[in-house]
Amino acid sequence: MLDKLIMKLLIVTTEKDKSCERIIEEAVKRKIIVRRVFYSDMCLHRLEAKNFTKFDFCILRDPYNTGKDFSIYLRTIMRFFKGNVLDFNTYMHYPFYEDKLFQHLLFRDIARMPRFWHYNSNVMVDIDTFPVVVKKRIGSRGRDIFLIKNEGELRSFLSGKEVHEYLFEERIKVRKDIRVVVLGNKVIGAVEREVRFKERAGYRGIGVKVSSRYKIQKDMKEKALIVAKRMECDFCGIDFIVDDNGKGYLLECNVSPQFTSSERVLNINIAGKLVEYIVGKIKEQ
Incomplete structure (x- = not known):
């Protein structure tokens, strides 16, 4: 005090x-x-x-x-x-550290991450695995994350958009979606989130809602702290998923995360x- x-x-x-x-x-x-x-x-x-x-x-x-x-x-x-x-040191690298593509390159030696694609023009797009997750490279609070079901829908989605502004990730069947909250190089809590789908702009948007406390495992905790240190964050929320086979994936690190729901669930x-x-x-x- x-x-x-x-x-x-x-x-x-x-x-x-x-x-x-x-x-x-x-x-x-x-x-x-x-x-x-x-x-x-x-x-x-x-x-x-x-x-x-x-x-x-x-x-x-x-x-x-x-x-x-x-x-x-x-x-x-x-x-x-x-x-x-x-988060002074983190913001010194803005907007690069906010870029989901940049984070893929920054974290790939720390933890397993979903397979991804990125293109500089629409004519280069050659994704052959559907459904696919489409994320705007720079964005927050899940507003620009979609699940695209096939090639035709993808072409429609990209029409009139700059494809280089988007990152494409393989769709992983999620058993658990986890947010780890880090403050001052310490994990202060972790929550499990329910994945939700909602029609947004004519496409299937992906969102999450905090549902319960999550007992974080040692390996995930260690990886979260390494990510926060590499991002030079004072305060951040780091997202992981676990698939149907129990395999874990790192998704991204969020600077200045929203935390009111996590406060309530974690008490x-x-x-x-x-x-x-x-x-x-x-x-x-």
Whole structure:
């Protein structure tokens, strides 16, 4: 808990960020002064260092659910804070670390990952295994993940789209879908999620819903920590699946994950732990 230190925290986020509400709630409990700013309200030419000097620390929440690239805003704000940003080292590599294709290349020596395809033009597409999972390379909260059933549907899906913006993965029959939450190089919990299918934009969208606590195995825990370390994340959610044969796969690492459902299922105050972690970083200075 804070004693005599009065901290001022800036959070930059999107308008539909439920986890941000929890962070603010826990910060206010600790008498931290919080200001929340939305990416959509920012003007790049108005971002000046003098407007940020009153803040001790900044949380940059992942903006990619907006469908817009705010990388230049992230980098500009980071310069003003000189390192006092959650996941600072990770954001230094943005948007590369957000790119699902880049993550495939970054993590392939850590854990088994699904077979993937990537193409630079529509005429190059030669996938011969269906159904296939299609993911937008840069995106979040599962909005651009689809299960495409055959070649005809794939051609229709790609019509009018830039194929290089998408990653294609083999469809694996999932027995378990798992989210591992890592904070400060420690696993603070893991949850199992129910995979759901929903019609989205005329295609079969793939989503998940947290369903229960998951007792994480040693091997998966070790791999999650290696992934977080390689991504240089302070706080992240790492996704795994287990197939019908018990074989595990690493899917991806999510910076600034949503966690309200995980808090409820795990009965762990993730927001509180995150705020205490930030307070600790400030006190170390």
